[in-house]
Amino acid sequence: MNSIIQYFKEIIQGVGSLLKGMRVTNRYFFSPGKIVTQKYPNNRKDLVMFERFKGEVVMPHNESNEHKCTGCGICEINCPNGTIEVISKTIITEDGKKKRVIDKHIYRLGMCTFCALCVKTCPSNALAFSQEFEHAVFNRALLIKTLNKPGSQLMKGVE
Amino acid sequence: MLLNTISNALSTLSEPWWKIFYDFSSLTQAIDEGLRSSLSPFWAVTIEMLIIGVVFLLFYALIGLFLVIAERKVCAFIQNRLGPNRIGPYGLFQTIADLVKLLFKELIPIKNADGFLFNLAPYIVIIVNFMVLAALPYGKGLHAIDFNIGIFYVIAVSSMSVIGVLLAGWSSNSKYSLIGAMRSGAQIVSYELSIGLAIITVVVLAGSMQLSEIVEAQRTGWFIFKGHVPAFLAFIIYIIAGTAETNRGPFDMAEAESELTAGYHTEYSGIKFAFFYLAEYINMFIVAAVAATLFLGGWMPFHVGNWEGFNRIMDFIPPFFWFFGKTFFVIYLIMLFKWTFPRLRIDQLLTLEWKYLLPINLVNVLIMAFLVLMGWHF
Numbered sequence: 106m107n108s109i110i111q112y113f114k115e116i117i118q119g120v121g122s123l124l125k126g127m128r129v130t131n132r133y134f135f136s137p138g139k140i141v142t143q144k145y146p147n148n149r150k151d152l153v154m155f156e157r158f159k160g161e162v163v164m165p166h167n168e169s170n171e172h173k174c175t176g177c178g179i180c181e182i183n184c185p186n187g188t189i190e191v192i193s194k195t196i197i198t199e200d201g202k203k204k205r206v207i208d209k210h211i212y213r214l215g216m217c218t219f220c221a222l223c224v225k226t227c228p229s230n231a232l233a234f235s236q237e238f239e240h241a242v243f244n245r246a247l248l249i250k251t252l253n254k255p256g257s258q259l260m261k262g263v264e
Numbered sequence: 265m266l267l268n269t270i271s272n273a274l275s276t277l278s279e280p281w282w283k284i285f286y287d288f289s290s291l292t293q294a295i296d297e298g299l300r301s302s303l304s305p306f307w308a309v310t311i312e313m314l315i316i317g318v319v320f321l322l323f324y325a326l327i328g329l330f331l332v333i334a335e336r337k338v339c340a341f342i343q344n345r346l347g348p349n350r351i352g353p354y355g356l357f358q359t360i361a362d363l364v365k366l367l368f369k370e371l372i373p374i375k376n377a378d379g380f381l382f383n384l385a386p387y388i389v390i391i392v393n394f395m396v397l398a399a400l401p402y403g404k405g406l407h408a409i410d411f412n413i414g415i416f417y418v419i420a421v422s423s424m425s426v427i428g429v430l431l432a433g434w435s436s437n438s439k440y441s442l443i444g445a446m447r448s449g450a451q452i453v454s455y456e457l458s459i460g461l462a463i464i465t466v467v468v469l470a471g472s473m474q475l476s477e478i479v480e481a482q483r484t485g486w487f488i489f490k491g492h493v494p495a496f497l498a499f500i501i502y503i504i505a506g507t508a509e510t511n512r513g514p515f516d517m518a519e520a521e522s523e524l525t526a527g528y529h530t531e532y533s534g535i536k537f538a539f540f541y542l543a544e545y546i547n548m549f550i551v552a553a554v555a556a557t558l559f560l561g562g563w564m565p566f567h568v569g570n571w572e573g574f575n576r577i578m579d580f581i582p583p584f585f586w587f588f589g590k591t592f593f594v595i596y597l598i599m600l601f602k603w604t605f606p607r608l609r610i611d612q613l614l615t616l617e618w619k620y621l622l623p624i625n626l627v628n629v630l631i632m633a634f635l636v637l638m639g640w641h642f
Contacts, residue, residue: 123604123605127600127601127604130342130604131600133343134338134342140344141344142345142349
């Protein structure tokens with residue numbers, strides 16, 4: 106007798122849970138609320154990518170063309186597939202000290218896996234991800250980028 | 265000459281053209297008389313059959329293409345997406361573009377496949393579809409063949425589509441196809457019972473197997489209301505078993521993408537694949553149309569007993585649109601199943617059929633017979 110009650114109980118519970126699911130999908134069908142589809146090439150002008158999106162590695166510069174990269178090379182060591190190459194040079198500062206600054210910070214976009222190890226481990230937060238995602242080019246050489254802008258300098262106070 | 269005959273027939277119609285939607289028999293009779301007046305009876309019948317064949321071909325393609333786009337749109341809205349939106353207004357011509365693409369694609373010959381059976385399989389599936397479509401009542405006077413065992417014919421023929429599926433799986437010489445076909449066979453054979461018993465429930469209530477009589481019997485109320493609890497249970501069981509019959513929704517183990525690539529049509533390409541794909545959707549249409557005819561009154565407008573005024577208002581909507589409205593309502597339900605429920609395992613599927621649907625169904629038929637005997641239905 107118990108098992109018979111159990112049998113009908115299972116049926117009623119099962120139908121109840123199925124109806125609950127169908128109510129949800131039915132509600133979404135008639136009032137989908139926010140449509141998540143981006144009509145991409147049409148809304149290219151006003152498309153805003155979300156902040157966490159990893160487009161490509163960039164080196165932010167401030168208004169006076171200064172960056173925070175000290176040329177320590179930690180990003181180069183941490184990069185698992187040799188995407189980053191830091192070419193540094195030594196200069197002599199005004200007070201006669203020798204100092205290492207970067208000459209070129211080379212970033213090969215074509216090899217990057219966007220693992221973010223360089224951005225996370227940078228001791229002076231010199232690197233960041235931009236939200237740019239239209240990377241297609243016709244020539245592979247264009248994917249090799251120099252991140253520091255020409256004539257840029259190390260920001261004051263960053264060692 | 266043929267066109268002349270038809271246009272003459274049309275011009276002899278006494279009513280305005282839109283009256284046709286209320287009753288197609290005047291149009292068909294006019295065409296018949298027009299043909300018979302100018303041709304010998306043999307040629308008249310031949311040409312009538314040709315016309316009906318072409319109409320069904322067009323109908324098949326249109327319904328198939330429409331259902332594919334409808335399915336994509338429904339699932340898109342359920343998932344907060346837009347669905348196809350590039351070709352035509354709201355992406356409505358997407359499936360036509362897909363069809364053109366499939367027509368142009370190469371038919372890849374499969375090494376070691378059984379060529380004859382491999383090519384035969386899609387045609388069996390399609391022919392079965394056509395045979396069922398011919399027996400359905402679409403509107404008043406819009407009924408190609410009215411057998412006196414109509415609904416029996418429909419189940420008998422529609423269960424033959426499993427042959428096409430099994431042939432496709434067997435002749436492809438591929439493990440995925442074979443497993444998919446075997447699963448589909450087990451599924452269709454077991455769910456055939458539930459469909460049959462659910463239909464028997466209605467046949468008991470209607471007292472006839474002729475589809476036109478079943479529709480006529482619902483003039484005073486649809487069977488789902490007339491037969492109250494047992495009819496409603498039969499409707500639910502029919503929808504579940506029908507979804508399983510068409511290898512859709514939560515019961516699509518025959519073509520479980522994540523396990524069997526594409527099931528029995530893994531090896532098919534181009535237009536042969538399109539045939540299977542279309543046949544699947546037409547099967548869904550057939551299941552929905554039969555459900556609409558048996559439980560929701562077919563082309564009969566919504567009538568309540570003897571409320572004359574109310575019934576007359578409902579009669580203003582042509583029967584043709586009632587039929588398609590009900591059919592698409594049932595199709596929407598079936599689509600909702602697919603996009604809500606997760607796929608069942610094969611043992612769960614058979615448990616559902618043999619432990620739950622079949623016993624309930626047997627008791628249900630008994631209750632319905634008792635109700636009819638005592639005259640307790642409306």
